Amino acid sequence: MSTGEVVYLPHWRPGGSVVGAHRGRDAGGLGTFRDQVPFLRLPDARRIDIRATLRDPFEGTYVRRFETRTAIEVWALVDLSASMRFRGEADRMALVADLCTGLATSATRIGDAFGLIGCDDAIREDVFLPATRRQGIAMEHAARIGDMHCRGASARGLAEVPRRLAGRPKLVLVISDFRWPEALIEQVFSGLALHDVVPVLLADASEDEALPSFGLMEFDDLEGGGRRTVFMRPSLRRRWHARERERLDTLRRIASTYGRSPFRLEARFDAEMLSRHLMTT
Template identity: 35%
Template sequence: MIPSYAKPFTYAIPWRSSSVHFGGHKGTQRGLGFEYRGNVPLVDYPDARRMDLRQSLRDPFEQVQVRLHNQDNTTPVFAVCDLSGSMQYAGRRRKLDIAREIAASAACSAHEAGDLFGFVGYHSQVEEPLLLPLGAHVHQAFEIIEQLGDFRRLNVGPQGILEVPQYLSQHRGLVFWISDFHMPLELIAEAFNMMSMHQVIPVVLWDEREYKALPRFGFGNLIDPETGRNRVILFREAVRAQFEAAFAARREALEDMFERFDSPGHFIEGDFDADAMSHYFEQYMSL
């Protein structure tokens, strides 16, 4: 059964799939597709269904010509979900609950497109109970993703992202990296380099309460959910302004990082909007 929070969207890939399986994306394999590739003699490609009478009559060597087309093929689709401590942050909603919604929507979308889907959850390491190898079993994917709703773990970092590439496909695929990206830029760059054969879609989950819903004046505790460190801060207007400026600078740094790897970020600071995700692909990922 498809969960109510799975909201399918339309996606595209900006490359030609090398898969041999029939699907919905432009591919490199010749076959029964609609994209015209050229003509060859019937003896080279003996498929009488593709005979081109007009070209056959024009052939000076009087050979029967057939039309070649590229076959539309499948592509691997993965959702890679950050399970580190900062993803437990709950402003209006818990980040990991929104991540569950996005991952389920990606699984549903891949199923509707006829693509294979896999899921990888990680924190300081890959969380094997939340690991789904690439396959066509969409209901198994929903069962795995549903477990994010009960996942509660603090004081764990995001270093496991460097283990994720070994669980991805050997063929180029589409990878939805779902995270708040509250991690060192050096780690993000290293992960992008290790996943360079894939098209990575950074889905950035922020909540404005992280940096706007702060005390106006008085002492407050800041706890790092990934290290457990506690820090006492005297809040005042200047400090609030520094927090907002820091997040603005962080967003700019992330956007620059994503652009370096030809992977524009999709920032979400509220509920997941499937139409906005479809628009993202129309804007950035058309072939």
């Protein structure tokens, strides 16, 4: 697999008439051999199976049926709230841009369509790309996501996205740090339940693991809470870690109910690790 290329396997058999790389639920005259059926079920004289026809004691005529290969849509839903401005070991939005570029390149290369929606308090129309199979346009919009301003006080716009994704099931990656209220997580994932949903959790070791046991620390609430100075001590550090574990457990529980388990993205984008997650979960 080339650098930055993402391999994925949808959890459903797609339908539709657009030829692609995925095993479809429909059968027809072209594709991978599936089975033999009576001629009346698939009246295509070009596909008559002579051997099966001659073996039938009732003198029925059989044709070969093939499994179609079908294209799907791959969507990246990106949280653009202010907390996504965080920079620790890596620039969070640079990671998002690398991920989206890898998805856009990989999807369009095999005939799938790539779409992009950015949200903060509402859907950002300046960060909306309808699903396209044109690789140049898809890659351009995906790369540009790294330069977007993250200024919203919340990611509530993601709750409006399901109406934009009506129709056939799609592969949907929700990309965020998921520092949301539990009610919003539930609302977003339940609204996307029709689709194959993959949460991508943006994380950074400096947010949690690097906390000292003792000392004064200054925290900056990127979503409007201002700066606070806190005296870190072992008991507060333990509570901090407990809250983080509880937050991540909540995300895993809700995500697994409506889709797949979260993929953790930190430090750098590794297309091979994401591919393994998408192929095995």
